[in-house]
Amino acid sequence: xTRWAMVADLRRCVGCQxxxxxxxxxxxxxxxxxxxxxxxxxxxxxxxxxxxxVPVGCQHCDEPPCMEVxxxxxxxxxxDGIVTIDYDLCIGCAYCAVACPYQARYKSDLAAFAYGAQxxxxxxxxxxxxxxxxxxxxxxxxxxxxxxxxxxxxxGIDPDATPACVNSCIAEALAFGDIEDPNSNVxxxxxxxxxxxxxxxxxxxxxxxxxxxxNPS
Amino acid sequence: MSAAYxxxxxxxxxWDWRAAGNxxxxxxxxxxxxFTVLSGIDGILAKLLLLAGLGxxxxxxxCVWLEIGRPLRALNVFLNPRTSWMSREALVSGLLFALGLxxxxxIGALGVPAVVAALAFxxxxxxxxxxxxxxxxxxxxxxxPLLVTTGLAEGAGLFWVMIAFQARGGALFAALFGAxxxxxxxxxxxxxxxxxxxxxxxxxxAIDASGRNLQxxxxxxxxxxxxxxxxxxLTGGWAALLLAIAGALVAxxxxxxKFTLITRASFNQGFVLKRLPVRGVPRS
Numbered sequence: 001x002t003r004w005a006m007v008a009d010l011r012r013c014v015g016c017q018x019x020x021x022x023x024x025x026x027x028x029x030x031x032x033x034x035x036x037x038x039x040x041x042x043x044x045x046x047x048x049x050x051x052x053x054v055p056v057g058c059q060h061c062d063e064p065p066c067m068e069v070x071x072x073x074x075x076x077x078x079x080d081g082i083v084t085i086d087y088d089l090c091i092g093c094a095y096c097a098v099a100c101p102y103q104a105r106y107k108s109d110l111a112a113f114a115y116g117a118q119x120x121x122x123x124x125x126x127x128x129x130x131x132x133x134x135x136x137x138x139x140x141x142x143x144x145x146x147x148x149x150x151x152x153x154x155x156g157i158d159p160d161a162t163p164a165c166v167n168s169c170i171a172e173a174l175a176f177g178d179i180e181d182p183n184s185n186v187x188x189x190x191x192x193x194x195x196x197x198x199x200x201x202x203x204x205x206x207x208x209x210x211x212x213x214x215n216p217s
Numbered sequence: 218m219s220a221a222y223x224x225x226x227x228x229x230x231x232w233d234w235r236a237a238g239n240x241x242x243x244x245x246x247x248x249x250x251x252f253t254v255l256s257g258i259d260g261i262l263a264k265l266l267l268l269a270g271l272g273x274x275x276x277x278x279x280c281v282w283l284e285i286g287r288p289l290r291a292l293n294v295f296l297n298p299r300t301s302w303m304s305r306e307a308l309v310s311g312l313l314f315a316l317g318l319x320x321x322x323x324i325g326a327l328g329v330p331a332v333v334a335a336l337a338f339x340x341x342x343x344x345x346x347x348x349x350x351x352x353x354x355x356x357x358x359x360x361x362p363l364l365v366t367t368g369l370a371e372g373a374g375l376f377w378v379m380i381a382f383q384a385r386g387g388a389l390f391a392a393l394f395g396a397x398x399x400x401x402x403x404x405x406x407x408x409x410x411x412x413x414x415x416x417x418x419x420x421x422x423a424i425d426a427s428g429r430n431l432q433x434x435x436x437x438x439x440x441x442x443x444x445x446x447x448x449x450x451l452t453g454g455w456a457a458l459l460l461a462i463a464g465a466l467v468a469x470x471x472x473x474x475k476f477t478l479i480t481r482a483s484f485n486q487g488f489v490l491k492r493l494p495v496r497g498v499p500r501s
Contacts, residue, residue: 069301
């Protein structure tokens with residue numbers, strides 16, 4: 001079995017938001033909708049302050065709360081762990097958005113563009129009215145993964161089969177791959193480093209891992 | 218640090234007064250249907266009360282319909298009863314309307330099934346809120362009995378308000394009303410204690426503001442008004458008047474509480490790092 005997952009190395013992320021911009025370019029999300037974003041956390045008080053940049057978005061959970069609550073079956077989980085939304089089934093009730101502990105879902109009622117009423121060339125090319133007034137979220141660039149796999153490529157290794165945010169990361173802080181494959185890039189990263197998952201206590205089983213230190217062993 | 222995107226908890230902005238309207242009207246409507254059937258009253262008054270209860274449930278569902286992004290696809294809501302309490306709520310509402318209609322055309326045997334459907338409807342609504350794992354104040358398990366009890370108490374309150382002109386104040390039903398009000402008060406306090414550690418401070422502040430009214434006017438004052446009719450020491454018009462005032466207080470404070478819960482206390486939990494990154498990483 002394959003289980004696609006994302007790994008974010010918190011030691012490497014510099015908060016440049018290139019992944020955010022790359023995601024917006026790749027998916028042409030409207031203003032205010034950021035499927036991938038990097039939050040800036042400050043901990044402590046002057047002069048003892050630490051800062052961390054944390055990429056967040058859909059965690060493609062093992063037990064997605066959004067899927068459980070969805071009244072229409074629009075939200076589904078594929079066998080490879082990717083959580084998807086069928087925009088033609090979704091009624092836009094936003095129940096998934098309030099149920100998601102990661103605030104990864106959006107609903108935008110208007111067809112808005114970055115620079116006003118006129119879409120940019122990229123927005124015009126990628127605009128999809130089916131995404132208006134329904135729930136949307138990060139897809140792990142599932143189309144690229146599927147197309148790449150069909151062409152014999154390896155997601156996480158071959159850029160054409162890898163999510164846009166991972167491709168764009170300037171610090172190699174983001175990695176993507178199959179955690180069921182012990183030899184994959186992400187499995188190796190998880191083996192060599194100590195990691196945690198966000199709000200793991202809720203039992204969601206996020207497919208998004210955060211590295212914070214080397215593994216002492 | 219952006220306040221809009223955390224890491225600190227922020228108020229969900231997806232469900233507004235329309236979603237709150239569903240829980241307010243649905244709970245009170247279900248409670249009114251339940252209390253009307255259990256009271257055993259009949260005739261045109263019973264039908265009016267049933268109609269009001271079903272109307273409230275319908276109004277609540279209309280509120281939701283106004284909120285969804287794709288209203289023409291609303292029937293898709295029935296597609297996932299296997300796991301979604303929203304689908305189950307929609308299905309049970311259909312059953313409740315069918316049974317209520319049966320009662321309105323004098324099929325008396327449907328009374329108990331209608332009560333069961335009304336209770337099931339309120340239970341589904343409570344589970345909808347509790348299943349939202351993104352919001353600490355909602356996902357607490359005590360949210361379910363609290364919302365069901367609140368709905369019943371509000372429905373009972375509306376019942377007493379609507380029959381006030383009849384100058385009736387049955388001691389048994391007044392006692393049941395009092396028990397519901399007391400149960401709601403106690404459940405609210407237990408629920409508030411349970412969410413103290415998990416809910417955001419601003420959520421707790423909003424909850425406490427509405428909770429003060431719920432405890433004082435919808436709790437202590439209402440119980441003081443109910444006690445004489447409930448013990449049979451006061452009957453007739455004065456008892457009906459006291460029960461109607463208590464009913465109005467209980468219903469109004471319940472509405473305020475639910476509105477607050479859905480639109481003011483629905484802070485998420487933000488983002489929390491279990492560990493801070495250790496700097497200085499070799500590239501290997």
